Amino acid sequence: MKRLLLIAKLIPKLGYYNVGYALWYKIARRYGLLKRKFPVRELPKGMFFSETTPSRSYIASWRSDLRKVAERVMSGVFTWFSFHSYEVGEIPDWFYNPFEGKSFEMGQRHWTKIPDFDPAVGDIKIIWELSRMDWLTQLARGYKVFGERRYLDRINALLSDWTKKNPLNMGANWMCGQEASIRVMKLLSTAFILDQFRSPQTNLIQLVQAHVHRVAANITYAIVQNNNHGISEAAALYIGSAWLSKIDPEDQRYRRLKQRGRTILEERVLTLIQDHGTFAQRSMNYHRVVVDTMSFVLHMMDLLGEPDFSRTIRMRLAKLGEWQFKMTLGREGEAPNLGGNDGSMYENFHSRPYTDYRPSTQLFWGALYQKRLYDVTDDSESLYWRYGSEALRWPKDTIHLPEAEILDKQILLMRRGRAKIFLKIPDDRFRPGNDAFHLDLWIEGQNILCDSGTYSYNAGEITEHLKSVSTHNTVQFDGHEQMRKVSRFLYSDWIKADEIGEIVVEADNVSWTGAYTDYAFNRHRRSIRLYDGHLDLTDTIDTTEQAVCRLHLRREVDPLKIVTECKMTADRYNYAIHYMSLLEGEVQCLYYTPGANYVTIRWHEHKEA
Numbered sequence: 218m219k220r221l222l223l224i225a226k227l228i229p230k231l232g233y234y235n236v237g238y239a240l241w242y243k244i245a246r247r248y249g250l251l252k253r254k255f256p257v258r259e260l261p262k263g264m265f266f267s268e269t270t271p272s273r274s275y276i277a278s279w280r281s282d283l284r285k286v287a288e289r290v291m292s293g294v295f296t297w298f299s300f301h302s303y304e305v306g307e308i309p310d311w312f313y314n315p316f317e318g319k320s321f322e323m324g325q326r327h328w329t330k331i332p333d334f335d336p337a338v339g340d341i342k343i344i345w346e347l348s349r350m351d352w353l354t355q356l357a358r359g360y361k362v363f364g365e366r367r368y369l370d371r372i373n374a375l376l377s378d379w380t381k382k383n384p385l386n387m388g389a390n391w392m393c394g395q396e397a398s399i400r401v402m403k404l405l406s407t408a409f410i411l412d413q414f415r416s417p418q419t420n421l422i423q424l425v426q427a428h429v430h431r432v433a434a435n436i437t438y439a440i441v442q443n444n445n446h447g448i449s450e451a452a453a454l455y456i457g458s459a460w461l462s463k464i465d466p467e468d469q470r471y472r473r474l475k476q477r478g479r480t481i482l483e484e485r486v487l488t489l490i491q492d493h494g495t496f497a498q499r500s501m502n503y504h505r506v507v508v509d510t511m512s513f514v515l516h517m518m519d520l521l522g523e524p525d526f527s528r529t530i531r532m533r534l535a536k537l538g539e540w541q542f543k544m545t546l547g548r549e550g551e552a553p554n555l556g557g558n559d560g561s562m563y564e565n566f567h568s569r570p571y572t573d574y575r576p577s578t579q580l581f582w583g584a585l586y587q588k589r590l591y592d593v594t595d596d597s598e599s600l601y602w603r604y605g606s607e608a609l610r611w612p613k614d615t616i617h618l619p620e621a622e623i624l625d626k627q628i629l630l631m632r633r634g635r636a637k638i639f640l641k642i643p644d645d646r647f648r649p650g651n652d653a654f655h656l657d658l659w660i661e662g663q664n665i666l667c668d669s670g671t672y673s674y675n676a677g678e679i680t681e682h683l684k685s686v687s688t689h690n691t692v693q694f695d696g697h698e699q700m701r702k703v704s705r706f707l708y709s710d711w712i713k714a715d716e717i718g719e720i721v722v723e724a725d726n727v728s729w730t731g732a733y734t735d736y737a738f739n740r741h742r743r744s745i746r747l748y749d750g751h752l753d754l755t756d757t758i759d760t761t762e763q764a765v766c767r768l769h770l771r772r773e774v775d776p777l778k779i780v781t782e783c784k785m786t787a788d789r790y791n792y793a794i795h796y797m798s799l800l801e802g803e804v805q806c807l808y809y810t811p812g813a814n815y816v817t818i819r820w821h822e823h824k825e826a
Contacts (some may be wrong), residue, residue: 223701223709230645230711235441242438252329254434257387260380260427261420264373266357269412271364274606279598280362282568287359290352291371297346298560298672299571307371308378311390314343324388331389334705340673341389342559348379348390350403351565357407358566358602372407376424385427394435395446397428398453402513402563404428405460410602414520415463422464429457433474440481443647444498445506447485452510454478456517463521479523482514483530489647490533494540495625497647500556501544505574508541508581509563515584516603531585538581541574542590542616543630546637548662550575550596553639554670556650567598576600588614621720621727631727634749635661636820643699643733645711651699653712653733654743655689658752660820666690667771690769692809694739695762701736710736725749737762751819756809764809768816 228236245251289296293307303315312323321338323331333341353372360368383390390396404425408414413421432450439446455478462471489497489507496504511534518525526534544552550573562571569576575591580599582590587604589597589611600608621631623642631638636659643653650671658666669688673680686693693699700708716732725748732742739762744755758764807816 220703223703226709227703227707227711231648232441232443235443238437238441246329249329252327255327255329255386255391255431257327258385258427260383260385261423262377262380263420265376265418265421265424266369266372266407266411266413267418268366268369269361272361275362276594276598276601276606276609278594279568283358283362286355286568287363287368290355291367295347295352297343299351299562299565300560308374309347311348311379311382312344312388313347314339316343321389324382324390326388328386328388328391331392333392341392342673344389345393345396348383348396349399350379351562353403353407354410354565357410361410380424386431391431393446394432394439395449397431398449399563401425401428401432401453401457402510405456405517406513406566409520414460417464422461425457426461429454429461429471429474432457433477436481440485443489445496445503445510448482448489448507449510451478451482451485452514455482456514456521459517459521459523483526486511486530486533490537491625491627491646492533492536493624494533494536494538495627496537496540498556499627499641499647499650500558501552501554501574502558502561503556504537504541504544505577506561506563508537508577511537512564512577512581512584512599512603515581534585538578538585539616540624540628541578541581543618543622543624544628544639545574545578546639546657546659546662547572547664549573551662551664553657553664554668555639555641555652556671558670558672564599566602567595569595569598582614583608583611586614588612590614590616620722621729623717623720623729626714626717629729629731629745631729631745631747633727633747636747636749636752638745638747638752640729640743640745642714642717642731643712645713648707649700649711651684651686651708652689652691653686653699653714653735654691654731654741656691656743656745656754658818664771666768666818669769687767688769690767691743692741692756692758692764692766694735694737694758694760694764697737699735716742739764751817754816754818755813756816757813758809758811760811764811766807766809766814766816768807 242251289302294302294304295309296302297315305313305315310320313320317339321344323344338344352375356368356372360372385391404421408417408421432454436450436454439450455475458471458474458478462468462475496507546552552574560571564577564580567576575596576599579589579591579596580603582588583600583604591597592613597609618632620633623629627642627644629640629642639657641652641655643649655668656666657664657668669683671683682688686699699712700710703709712733712735714731714733716730718730721728726746728744728746730742730744732740734740740759742757746753756766
């Protein structure tokens with residue numbers, strides 16, 4: 218009964234139609250009703266891409282890294298989540314989990330009969346990862362630059378084996394419409410790289426058709442989730458259908474699907490991207506998913522002669538790009554580890570690590586405005602692949618960075634001297650996480666106080682730990698979460714800040730104060746005052762429970778080269794926080810008493826110190 222009451226609170230926030238459709242979907246899938254919409258059939262095998270001429274304008278400094286990337290795939294080393302690499306053979310097992318070291322028989326059942334969360338399998342995303350086909354664009358780039366036929370042969374061999382082992386609607390790799398959408402993006406992008414966008418092989422056409430129809434048949438389920446799935450699937454439906462209608466203008470189906478996809482995409486953009494660019498999921502990684510998706514869409518619209526978006530949509534997209542630019546706080550393009558992070562990087566037309574957000578932002582700004590935001594050549598390889606060498610000479614644009622700002626009443630950014638502050642303000646417009654008032658501290662482009670991040674969806678106890686408030690730099694009351702859990706992805710008692718103060722800029726500091734109250738009537742008021750050489754953090758708590766504040770230090774950083782002092786003063790306490798102990802990965806807990814609790818963090822005044 219208690220759980221039902223929690224769910225009842227959620228329904229108005231999630232939307233009655235959305236909840237109703239999701240419930241119908243689960244019932245229809247469980248009892249076999251959904252299976253009828255997704256017939257099984259064989260997919261084409263053989264040649265998907267033919268020979269092309271090598272590029273003559275590729276930048277010499279990129280060649281070495283590209284060669285390494287392509288050769289790793291050729292040697293049978295594939296990468297999961299843009300980070301973990303395993304040697305799994307030249308033609309991999311598409312249902313292999315390298316983290317567990319075993320394969321699963323997941324290609325013999327209709328996808329509607331495969332559970333989303335099977336404890337024996339672990340995170341289903343591990344199975345999906347190779348079928349996102351990052352290797353496809355990596356090998357395509359290698360073939361286009363070096364002109365070696367073995368790269369092309371491997372592309373066709375991998376695709377032929379994939380279609381053989383993954384018949385349409387059979388197996389785990391057809392479970393998610395977004396996964397099918399990512400493959401559409403990779404296939405069409407590869408066709409463009411290899412100069413076969415307008416004269417494709419029949420096998421490629423048939424493979425894209427199969428994916429487009431899979432997406433079209435279930436896109437409503439993506440829409441009701443109010444997350445990146447709806448945007449990814451609408452983009453694939455729109456662009457995939459637009460491309461197919463160009464290939465065969467007589468086929469009226471794709472004209473209708475094209476219009477449906479564009480209508481959904483425009484509605485999703487205006488619904489899920491807020492006025493200052495914050496995306497509904499409030500995740501850096503999934504924000505980039507949307508940025509990369511829209512870069513793909515904008516480029517393909519140009520190639521296909523599609524009419525431009527309205528001014529309203531273009532302005533919203535501009536804010537999306539500005540948001541990502543502003544959140545890039547690290548010296549190597551890193552950003553706060555905000556929200557879910559599964560290593561997604563749709564536009565992998567470069568050799569930079571996935572933690573570098575600059576290539577994504579550079580491409581998006583180029584697609585939107587034909588301008589660059591960064592001068593560094595390494596940030597521009599994706600731009601080169603989409604728009605050619607002339608794009609490297611596009612004019613430089615600037616985005617104003619004020620000393621402090623609040624984005625959509627959800628993100629606080631402060632910049633002063635060598636320090637940058639990011640703080641998450643809770644808001645209940647979309648599904649929130651247990652990270653209310655989490656604070657990041659960056660000094661000289663290094664993330665000192667960091668967010669541990671949320672990775673796997675199904676990795677046992679560690680999954681729940683990473684979703685917990687205890688992994689964020691904020692206050693936890695009495696060992697419980699900031700919201701009560703309803704299911705794997707849902708919490709009740711959504712938090713919304715009940716005080717969002719104005720930013721105050723003074724001669725020697727910039728400050729802000731905000732507050733929220735949780736479901737147990739614990740009130741947390743956090744004040745930040747940032748000076749050139751130190752940060753004053755004041756947490757005022759009103760509670761009958763025990764309160765603990767945690768500050769997490771990034772292991773890779775030696776804080777003694779940056780931080781000289783960090784001490785906390787409470788009513789009866791006076792702690793010196795020794796950062797050396799945190800270097801070993803420990804979390805220092807600061808036990809708070811009701812009233813005002815102060816933390817002061819100081820760093821070296823001068824860069825050369």
